[in-house]
Amino acid sequence: MTVVKDFALPDLGEGLTESELVNWHVAVGDEVRLNQIIAEVETAKALVELPSPWSGVVSALYVEPGVTVSVGERMIAFEVEGEPDAPPVPSVPAAAADLPEPNLVGYGAPAESGDRPHRRPRPGLAVAVEPVAVSASVSTAERPRATPPVRRLARERGVDLRALVGSGDRGVITRHDVEAVVTAGTATETATGTATGAAAAAAPVRERRFPIKGVRRLTAEAMVRSAFTAPHATVFLTVDVTPTSELLDRLRARREFADNRPGLLAIVAKALCLAIRRTPSVNARWEEATQEIVEFGYVNLGIAAATPRGLVVPTIPDAESLNLGELATAIRELAETARAGRTAPERLSGGTISITNVGVFGVDAGTPILTPGEAAILALGAVRRQPWEHRGEIALREVVTLALSFDHRVVDGEQAARFLADIGRILADPATTLAMV
Structure with a gap:
């Protein structure tokens, strides 16, 4: 027999309690398969695709694009084959506990074929979204309804x-x-x-107001929490990176780097991973609950990325295990995914140390704020061609400034200085890495 089952917004993790529906990939009357992507929602961290928890026919769409939905609030109804296993689910957050476990992206049953959904004709169907009552949790007075x-x-x-x-x-x-x-x-x-x-x-206005939401709100909360929790300190180092620039030119000409050409950021990321071996205390966190310093034996490297939705810091898991080409590829893919707003939520947490490349904006240096839960963040400035002392003479050299902010509860000034000096030594003379591995 055919029964109707409601699907509510699942818990997407990381403490996220609501999401905005961006668009539907299905319409009323569509036949869908298990794990077929049915919608795209925008959380405070990224765009997330929602897969179907059942195979069946879409019978109702309860939410329109542009509406914010709370976790547990029903979004869509399916007609599926089977016996009814529960009474109809009311459109209140408390109903989430009675819903079948959804198959989130990457979990549950294996994804089936990606063919386009078959739309079953329905005579007289004029619109794709059924006119149903909007949940009381969404107030049009609080937020104008628009996509x-x-x-x-x-x-x-x-x-x-x-x-x-x-x-x-x-x-x-x-x-x-x-x-x-x-x-x-x-x-x-x-x-x-x-x-x-x-x-x-x-007409031109003197001021504009924008609601603080999504990535902007999350970033603001994280920065305030970090700035007023961890005692920040910053050390700076200006380095002649001409040898690294020359190395990059040689590497880019090599056939094995044709598909993953490394840039300065990849070199800096590799240098950071190598320097951590000599100063592991920078790859750590302060744990307030247990009054312990947790030092990590792996490097989940965060790379700050400016996106249209705001600043995010996705991570590269186990970055210390990647070679230079693999790091270059990981950084490029990370940036592309972040700009598209499709970073998986689990990649937006769990970092152990971060890099922010302010040089891409033409900035020489800065004092970056720590990512919450990390003890250090490295800022990479712009490469400037300028007069510099070289072998007892003045020559035009490529120079960059590095800035390392650190949690002074976890890292002493001597440790921070030694760590930054090691990174600078590698950039000034890449061959010194032979003495560090």
């Missing part, structure tokens, strides 16, 4: 969504609504020479 692209358009055009009445289904603000305000504002300005009424929304 992420429409929100972005409104920000770009200076339109306050809170002042609009949506013309879409169930009051959702559409792109047309935003563009209508902008068009009306432009026409009014042309006719009267003043910005009044709707034109004020399209």
Whole structure:
């Protein structure tokens, strides 16, 4: 027999309690298979794909794109073959405990074929989203209902969504609504020479307000927690990296590096892993609950990445075990995935030490704030070609400044200085690595 089963937003881990539905990959009437991707949600850390927990037919979509959903709140209903195993699930967070365990990406049954879903025809079906009541946990008064692209358009055009009445289904603000305000504002300005009424929304504004959410909120909370918990100290070192630049030129010309050409960041990451062998105390954390210092025998290397959604620090697990080419590939893939907002939640935690490459923005140095739970973070500045003492003479050399911030509870100044000096020694003369391995 056929039964209807509701699927609620699962716990995505890392203490995340809500997500915003970005888009559906299915519609009412679609036949789906177990583990087929049915939706994409945006958490405070990344975009996450949700797989189907059952094989069946989509019978209802309870949430529209752009709406924030709490963990345990139902999102979609399926008609599946089988016996009913529980009463209908109410749309309240407490129902999450009664739901079947969802197959999250990478877990559960093996993924099946990625063929496009087959849509079963349904006579008279006019819309893909059923008009159903919105959960009481979502308040339109608190947040205008619009999809992420429409929100972005409104920000770009200076339109306050809170002042609009949506013309879409169930009051959702559409792109047309935003563009209508902008068009009306432009026409009014042309006719009267003043910005009044709707034109004020399209005119340049003196200030704008944006809700603190998602990655921005998470980053802000983490930085405040770090800055006011760990006593920060920073040491600086300016290094002639001309020999490293020459080494990179030679490596890039080699056939084995054709597909994973290393850059300076990869060299610095490798130097950091080697230097940790001599100063393992920097690869540690302070554990307040047990009043212990936990020193790690592995390097889960965090790489700070600036993305359209904000700053994230995804990690490269066991970075110390990778050779230079593998590190270069891992860094490139990490950056691409982060910019696309598709970093897996488990890769956004568990780091043991981090690098932030401020040099890509043309900055020489800075005092980076520690990633919570780590004892050190290295900032890599911009490479400058400038006059420098070389073999008793002044020559144009490629010079870079390194800055190491550290938790002074865990790392002493002498240890931090020795660690940074080791990294600088490798960059100034890559052949010294032979004496460190």
